[in-house]
Amino acid sequence: MDKTPRRAPAERRRDPERTRRRIVEAAKAEFSAKGFAGTRVSEIAARAGVNKQLISYYFGGKEGLLKALTAEWQSKESAFAGTSPPPSLPELVRGYVTGTVRERDLTRILIWGGLQDDGEEDSSLVKQMRSDVEDLRRRQAEGEFPDDLDPACLLLMLFAAAAAGAIFPQLVRALCGQDPASEEFGERYGEQLARLLGHLGTAKS
């Protein structure tokens, strides 16, 4: 008695799972490319190959759909937080870079959102940042980067630098001649940023 005797596959006419997935996929692409205000619900539906009403049906409209996406992000984000042997700063940042490339659409959606700065402060963000700065301060004490640098400012630089490929696609193409979404660019750029960080280390251990 399998409770899900589903999958008379492939030609299934009605399939909520698949529809949801298609909508989410299409929305990621559209929001990533044009931002929330610039995206038309009808285009998401068209790209998903689905009636636009289903967006209201499943996600409660455009806004709800966006929230669903950012929620998905939050679940992925915490993934690389607790790796047992804490990697070196260069390796940490390299991982972060490849992360922004792998989840490029979500990264860009987040940036679009952050650019629209309504001035209200997100307490969970503040807490997260505080903890990140704390971590950096520890690393500074370990000699991973010079003492005369302010960890807060450094963190800001790192965030921006790591996301550069998502923020400036034209620059990536003009400067590196590579597709900013490609794995190759991610590897290359991550490696470079890691090297730069490496040069900051004062080699104590």
Next chain:
Amino acid sequence: MDKTPRRAPAERRRDPERTRRRIVEAAKAEFSAKGFAGTRVSEIAARAGVNKQLISYYFGGKEGLLKALTAEWQSKESAFAGTSPPPSLPELVRGYVTGTVRERDLTRILIWGGLQDDGEEDSSLVKQMRSDVEDLRRRQAEGEFPDDLDPACLLLMLFAAAAAGAIFPQLVRALCGQDPASEEFGERYGEQLARLLGHLGTAKS
């Protein structure tokens, strides 16, 4: 016979110059805050204290207004290109940071625009970048930064890092507790980025 016996000032009813200026000012603020797609023409007009039709009258509509702004930027941009004694890399970047803070609205408008990546390549941008990379390569030979770094990638990092304050306002507030538009933040952050670059120098001369 002064050809401009104007300025029966202050209470002048009709003043095209002033109107233009007001519209431009309001548009900068609105586009910077909400991006092109998110900005309403009526709100620009309201902020400028002017009838919205005048936007069409003077700039030929929303799009024309945006173009006028980016054109204004291009004229300012070339300002710090030709300083006689070429400053060191840290100083150059510091200046660039304070530039992005001083012209914060224009910077953000540019970023909004760049985020909307339609994939078409801007040949003048490519040329500009090529020349910048060339300059960096020279500096690398002078020992301003290590040989194992790719100038193209470094330039990308620098652009992103320099504009960090314009891109991540919430992070600035959360991390530094400062207003990302304030002179103080600009000074502080520019100094920090300059220091970091300084640590990369291999002190050859």
Next chain:
DNA sequence: GAAATTATCAACCACACGGTTGATAGATTC
């Protein structure tokens, strides 16, 4: 100061947008 030009505004318009409605066909349950 009469005529012509220019700057300004209120009202209007066509349209595209996000969302809703009502009908229907596909699944599921009994």
Next chain:
DNA sequence: GAATCTATCAACCGTGTGGTTGATAATTTC
């Protein structure tokens, strides 16, 4: 297989949008 529930769609709707029109007042020209 009848009844019920669920997923899907085509058509419609109210609203907000960028833009235009036509009138009018301020300014400049002669």
